Amino acid sequence: MRAQRPNSREKILAAAADVARESGPGSLSLDAVANRAGVSKGGLLYNFPTKAKLMQGLVEGYLRDFEQALETAGSNDKDKNPLAVYIRLSAEDCEEKQPSASWIFSAIAEDPDFMTPIKTFKRQLFERLKGEAPDLKSLLVCYLAIEGLRSMNLFDSDVLSKDERDLLVSSLLDIAQ
Amino acid sequence: MRAQRPNSREKILAAAADVARESGPGSLSLDAVANRAGVSKGGLLYNFPTKAKLMQGLVEGYLRDFEQALETAGSNDKDKNPLAVYIRLSAEDCEEKQPSASWIFSAIAEDPDFMTPIKTFKRQLFERLKGEAPDLKSLLVCYLAIEGLRSMNLFDSDVLSKDERDLLVSSLLDIAQ
DNA sequence: CTTACTGTACCGTCTGGACGGTCTTGTCAA
DNA sequence: TTGACAAGACCGTCCAGACGGTACAGTAAG
Numbered sequence: 001m002r003a004q005r006p007n008s009r010e011k012i013l014a015a016a017a018d019v020a021r022e023s024g025p026g027s028l029s030l031d032a033v034a035n036r037a038g039v040s041k042g043g044l045l046y047n048f049p050t051k052a053k054l055m056q057g058l059v060e061g062y063l064r065d066f067e068q069a070l071e072t073a074g075s076n077d078k079d080k081n082p083l084a085v086y087i088r089l090s091a092e093d094c095e096e097k098q099p100s101a102s103w104i105f106s107a108i109a110e111d112p113d114f115m116t117p118i119k120t121f122k123r124q125l126f127e128r129l130k131g132e133a134p135d136l137k138s139l140l141v142c143y144l145a146i147e148g149l150r151s152m153n154l155f156d157s158d159v160l161s162k163d164e165r166d167l168l169v170s171s172l173l174d175i176a177q
Numbered sequence: 178m179r180a181q182r183p184n185s186r187e188k189i190l191a192a193a194a195d196v197a198r199e200s201g202p203g204s205l206s207l208d209a210v211a212n213r214a215g216v217s218k219g220g221l222l223y224n225f226p227t228k229a230k231l232m233q234g235l236v237e238g239y240l241r242d243f244e245q246a247l248e249t250a251g252s253n254d255k256d257k258n259p260l261a262v263y264i265r266l267s268a269e270d271c272e273e274k275q276p277s278a279s280w281i282f283s284a285i286a287e288d289p290d291f292m293t294p295i296k297t298f299k300r301q302l303f304e305r306l307k308g309e310a311p312d313l314k315s316l317l318v319c320y321l322a323i324e325g326l327r328s329m330n331l332f333d334s335d336v337l338s339k340d341e342r343d344l345l346v347s348s349l350l351d352i353a354q
Numbered sequence: 355c356t357t358a359c360t361g362t363a364c365c366g367t368c369t370g371g372a373c374g375g376t377c378t379t380g381t382c383a384a
Numbered sequence: 385t386t387g388a389c390a391a392g393a394c395c396g397t398c399c400a401g402a403c404g405g406t407a408c409a410g411t412a413a414g
Contacts, residue, residue, distance in 0.1 A: 008358085026203075026286035029403065040360045041405095047358095051404065109203035109286040119334045126336050140337075140345040141352070145318055147325030157296045159303050160317075168317040175318070185393080206369060218371090220394040228370065 009047055012037045013057055017103045025105035030054075055107045055114050062101055063121055082132050083142055083176045086125075090146045091169045094153040101154060134177070142172045186224050189214045190234055194280045202282035207231075232284045232291050239278055240298055259309050260319055260353045263302075267323045268346045271330040278331060311354070319349045 015037035020028045030051060034044040048054040073089045074082065093100065107114040126143060133139040145168065152159060160168070192214035197205045207228060211221040225231040250266045251259065270277065284291040303320060310316040322345065329336060337345070 024286070024289050026288070030405085031403080040362095042361070042408095043359050045405075049405090105282060105285050108282050109201070111203070112201050115332060115334075119332070119336075122334055123336050136341070137344060137348045140341060141318060141322055141348055144322040144325035144329075144345060146321075147328055148321035148323065149325075151324055151328035152321075155292060155296070157292075157299055159296075159300050164313070164317060167314060168321060171314045171318055207371080208369075217395045219373090219396065222371070223392090223394060226371090 008037075008039065008043070009057070012039060012044060012047055012054070013061055015039075016054060016058060016106075017100075020103035020106045021098060025102070025109055028103070028106040051110065055110055058103050059107065059114055059117055063117060066121075081176060083129055083139060084173055086129065087142060087146055087169065087172050087176060090150060091165070094149050094165075096153075097156075099154050099156060104154065138175050138177070142176050145172055185214075185216065185220070186234070189216060189221060189224055189231070190238055192216075193231060193235060193283075194277075197280035197283045198275060202279070202286055205280070205283040228287065232280075232287055235280050236284065236291055236294055240294060243298075258353060260306055260316060261350055263306065264319060264323055264346065264349050264353060267327060268342070271326050271342075273330075274333075276331050276333060281331065315352050315354070319353050322349055 012033065016028065016033045019032045019036050023032060030044060031041060033054070034041045037044065044054075048057060069089060070086070074085050077085050077088070079085065104115075104118075129139055129143065130136070149165075149168070189210065193205065193210045196209045196213050200209060207218055207221055210231070211218045214221065216224075221231075225234060246266060247263070251262050254262050254265070256262065281292075281295075306316055306320065307313070326342075326345070
């Protein structure tokens with residue numbers, strides 16, 4: 001219903017993420033994205049009338065996917081502790097060698113305000129976890145450590161070995177009970 | 178010996194950091210920096226012959242300051258546990274409402290390779306801590322949580338209240354023994 | 355006839371950087 | 385003490401290129 005050949009949108013978004021990751025966040029030009037997506041510049045601007053809308057599309061897609069992943073992980077997982085679910089999901093995300101959100105740097109460079117939806121999302125998530133966690137101290141430590149893991153993945157600083165990452169995750173799950 | 182009026186360099190670096198923080202990472206132009214520093218564009222390019230050199234100057238200054246802060250904190254602090262020293266120092270850094278390194282986004286946008294010195298620095302720091310820490314699990318949790326705190330500060334997502342930050346730090350110091 | 359594009363040509367703006375000129379400071383011979 | 389001079393530090397202007405965005409004519413499918 002959204003469009004007749006709707007995979008163009010997704011193709012463009014994926015291409016934008018690819019270009020941002022491979023060519024660096026500062027080189028995310030509309031021409032580069034159009035080429036990468038196999039779409040003319042006119043076609044790109046047909047789907048996203050401005051560069052800001054493109055970025056907004058990236059942010060919204062990311063948040064949508066994340067929320068959905070959290071939801072399905074929450075219902076599949078036998079462990080009903082939401083913090084543990086979040087830890088496991090995040091650790092899985094960070095396994096990927098290629099950070100799924102490296103385009104964030106492009107968005108920030110374009111306009112720092114693109115971060116506000118992400119910030120409010122995170123704040124809500126934290127509040128939700130706080131409501132269901134038995135111990136504030138454990139929650140703080142675990143949540144921040146996961147934030148650190150995500151940060152490392154984003155900056156792809158491969159400081160930790162795989163063993164160390166596994167040890168960390170199991171320690172966190174321990175702390176989260 | 179480095180220069181006859183060497184405060185120009187520092188003034189320019191400070192101006193660059195200010196512009197990056199206030200105008201957004203994508204708006205860090207040489208003109209803006211020159212204006213902010215009270216220096217002509219020619220003068221700016223005299224001190225830093227290219228934009229890349231300017232970024233490099235920011236990175237080097239940041240690393241130098243950080244190392245020095247670690248050193249003095251290590252000798253002043255009665256607690257000889259290096260991890261505890263690092264935790265306290267980092268927590269102090271993150272108290273500042275204005276992240277001291279928001280220019281990092283500008284550097285990444287310019288060229289992701291500007292991160293490599295910072296990455297190797299962090300890796301070395303982590304290795305050093307690992308050498309002196311009694312328990313790997315505690316180190317991992319503490320180090321990552323601090324990394325998370327730094328990340329939050331950088332993205333200035335004010336998710337934690339001051340009380341929560343304090344509670345986190347004391348918990349980490351507990352874990353670090 | 356509408357939707358969803360392609361392809362091209364173009365405009366205005368911004369930016370990094372090169373360049374020539376200018377002011378300041380230190381040095382040193384007379 | 386002074387004057388000549390060179391090097392250092394900085395100014396102001398100009399330009400080529402890249403970029404975001406517009407306009408528009410064409411077209412293939414449903």
